[in-house]
Amino acid sequence: MHASPARACGIDFGTSNSTVGWLRPGQATLLPLEDGKVTLPSVVFFNAEEDTVSFGRAGLGEYLDGYEGRLMRSLKSLLGSSLIDGRTEVNGRAIVFRDLLNEFIGTLKQRAEMQAGRSFEQAILGRPVFFVDDDSAADRQAEKTLGDIAHAVGFKDIGFQYEPIAAAYHYETSIAHEEIVLIADIGGGTSDFSIVRLSPERAKAAERRSDVLANGGVHIGGTDFDRQLSLNSVMPLLGYRSTLKNGREMPASLYFNLATWHTINFAYTRQVWAEQQRLYIDALEPEKLERLISLIEKRAGHWLAHQIEQAKIALSDHSHATLPLDAFSADEMHTLSRIEFELASTQLVEKVESTVTRLLPQAGIAAERIDTIFFTGGSSGIPALRQRIAALLPRARAVEGDLFGSIGAGLAVDAARRFG
Numbered sequence: 001m002h003a004s005p006a007r008a009c010g011i012d013f014g015t016s017n018s019t020v021g022w023l024r025p026g027q028a029t030l031l032p033l034e035d036g037k038v039t040l041p042s043v044v045f046f047n048a049e050e051d052t053v054s055f056g057r058a059g060l061g062e063y064l065d066g067y068e069g070r071l072m073r074s075l076k077s078l079l080g081s082s083l084i085d086g087r088t089e090v091n092g093r094a095i096v097f098r099d100l101l102n103e104f105i106g107t108l109k110q111r112a113e114m115q116a117g118r119s120f121e122q123a124i125l126g127r128p129v130f131f132v133d134d135d136s137a138a139d140r141q142a143e144k145t146l147g148d149i150a151h152a153v154g155f156k157d158i159g160f161q162y163e164p165i166a167a168a169y170h171y172e173t174s175i176a177h178e179e180i181v182l183i184a185d186i187g188g189g190t191s192d193f194s195i196v197r198l199s200p201e202r203a204k205a206a207e208r209r210s211d212v213l214a215n216g217g218v219h220i221g222g223t224d225f226d227r228q229l230s231l232n233s234v235m236p237l238l239g240y241r242s243t244l245k246n247g248r249e250m251p252a253s254l255y256f257n258l259a260t261w262h263t264i265n266f267a268y269t270r271q272v273w274a275e276q277q278r279l280y281i282d283a284l285e286p287e288k289l290e291r292l293i294s295l296i297e298k299r300a301g302h303w304l305a306h307q308i309e310q311a312k313i314a315l316s317d318h319s320h321a322t323l324p325l326d327a328f329s330a331d332e333m334h335t336l337s338r339i340e341f342e343l344a345s346t347q348l349v350e351k352v353e354s355t356v357t358r359l360l361p362q363a364g365i366a367a368e369r370i371d372t373i374f375f376t377g378g379s380s381g382i383p384a385l386r387q388r389i390a391a392l393l394p395r396a397r398a399v400e401g402d403l404f405g406s407i408g409a410g411l412a413v414d415a416a417r418r419f420g
Contacts, residue, residue, distance in 0.1 A: 008122035008157075008419035009112055010166070010411025013105060013146070015076040015188030015221060016378055017404050018042050020112035021412030022120075029409040031115040033108065034058070039404050040111070042188075044104055046070045048091045055107050063302060071302050073261045074223055075101055077189050080131040080142030088265075098149070106153035121156045124415040126163040126407050128190040129217030159418055162215055163187070164194035166410030167376045171401060172198040173413065179371040180213070182356070182396065184389055185407065187377040191352045192217040195363040195370070206417060214363035218355045222312075222379035223261060225345050230259035230308050232344035233336055234323065238295065239288035250279065254292075264301035272296065294328040303327045315341050316381045342384045353388045360392075370396045376406040 005024035009031075012019045017039040021029045030038035034056045045059030046052075048069040054062055063071045070090045078084050078097050087094045113119050131142035143160060150158045164183035171181065178199035185192045195213040202211055231240065240255040254272060257263040266272070273296060280289040295301060307323055314321035315338045325332040342349075360367055370393045375386065380403060390398055402409070 006412065006416035006419065008124065008415035009116075009120045010124045010126070010161075010408055010413075010415045011105070011108060011112075011150075012126045012163070012166070012408040012411055013076060013108070014042055014126075014404075014407075015074050015190070015223060016042060017188070018104075018108055019405055019408030020108055021405075021408040021410075021415075022112070022116055023412045023416040029412050030405050031112045033111045033115070038408075040108065042073065042075050042104065044072045044075070044100060046072075046090045051091070053103070055104065060306070064306065070265065072100060073302075074189065075104055077223075077262065079145055080135075080138045084145055098145070101145075101149050102152055105149050109153050109155070119154075121154070122158070122415065122419045123150060123155045124159045124161050124166075124411045124418060125150060126166050126411050127160050128187075129162050129164065129192045129194075129215050130190070130219065133217075133219045157419070159414075161411060161414050162192065162194065163407045164192045164215070164217075164376075165196065165212060166408075166414060167374065167401060167406040168194060168196040168198060168410065169203075169413040170406045170410035171374045171399070172200075172203050175200065178202070180365065180369055181372045181374050182359075182370050182389075182393060184356075184373055184375050184380055185377045186352070186375070186380040186382070186385060187221050188223050188379065189219070189221040190217055191220050191355065191377075191379075193356055193359055195359055195365070213365065214359045216355050216359045216362065218351055220348050220351055221377075222309075224348055225341075225379065225382060226261075226305065226309050226312055227259045228344040228348060229312055229336070229341050230305070231255065233340050234304070234308055234334070235259060237288060237325070237334060238292040239283065239285065242283065242285045242288055244279065244282045245284060246282065250283075251275075258295075258301050258304070261302070261305055264305060267296055267301055268299055291325070291329045298328050300327040311336050312341065313381075316383060338383070345382075345384065349384050349388055352385060353392065356389055356392055367393050368395050372396055373398050374401055374406075375399070376401040376403055378403050 010021040020031050033040040040056040043059045045054050045063050046069050047067050049067050132138040164185040168183045183194045194215050197211045235255040239250050242250050257266045283289045311321040311323045319338050321336050323334045373396045
């Protein structure tokens with residue numbers, strides 16, 4: 001630990017939650033960002049009734065309390081996509097998505113500075129191993145965009161660190177001897193992995209490149225598991241895959257939009273409304289279309305997505321979870337089981353598993369030589385995912401880090417190492 005506070009901070013801008021870490025003697029590394037909590041959910045809500053903008057839990061709370069407006073989540077997924085320079089209409093105004101990220105990351109900086117009682121001009125920003133799978137040009141562009149935004153909100157000097165490497169630096173502060181560790185960082189948008197050699201002695205070195213044995217990642221995270229649970233177990237209640245009188249299936253695109261956070265608003269157009277009214281007449285199971293039409297009318301798509309996310313989280317600890325549908329279907333509840341969630345997410349788990357499998361030959365070591373699996377990221381709590389990763393590394397012990405804080409804390413360690 002440094003004898004004096006570090007000059008720079010570490011910023012973990014996450015798909016679901018964001019944190020800011022700052023290394024200082026004898027104090028917690030992560031700075032409180034909202035109501036004493038160190039995480040700020042990566043949420044922006046434009047309140048049409050009050051003509052205000054709010055962030056994090058406050059924004060989500062206003063939306064769920066029923067205020068008219070526009071909720072934006074999973075902002076990080078815009079990086080590396082063609083949407084970043086696109087526009088969206090919010091309360092009658094056109095807003096550029098890039099400006100939205102500026103506003104959110106600027107808010108992170110301001111809140112961190114308020115808690116620290118000082119300004120930050122240097123920062124290390126976390127980044128996934130791949131912002132974009134199999135497209136190095138788009139990946140470089142995503143990092144450049146994030147860097148440009150960091151400069152635009154007032155940082156003069158910035159650096160980047162892979163998020164699982166940052167988590168490794170945090171874990172390294174707690175160990176007594178050398179270990180070879182698989183860092184499994186499974187967040188809201190990506191699953192990132194690193195195999196790293198760690199020890200108290202190595203932690204003192206300024207250059208750590210040779211200690212990083214392999215990096216890998218895939219663009220699969222918690223929001224993908226939410227989508228699969230929604231499409232397999234919830235959207236059929238609203239008519240997905242149901243049959244029309246002419247023998248055809250209900251068009252699928254609307255259900256995919258409702259199952260994906262940043263496309264839910266596409267369900268609220270006049271054109272969609274008119275189309276569903278027409279399809280209702282031809283539906284063999286009209287009661288399902290009634291739920292769908294009621295959801296669109298009440299603009300309950302984000303509410304339902306939030307309930308599905310909460311049910312997914314509950315299924316990490318329980319065999320069943322109750323899903324309320326009462327925001328658009330009076331007094332109705334639906335029970336979800338862990339087994340159906342695991343069946344829905346089989347392909348996602350297999351893709352993550354194969355990403356880890358490819359890492360071992362890249363590192364040039366046998367599976368038996370991995371001492372520890374360090375799990376971090378909010379989605380690393382999914383039991384099937386943990387079990388499949390652990391089965392690949394039979395001798396490794398599993399350690400759970402701070403699921404939402406390890407990366408931000410590790411970025412702070414790296415910031416102090418690089419900037420003093």
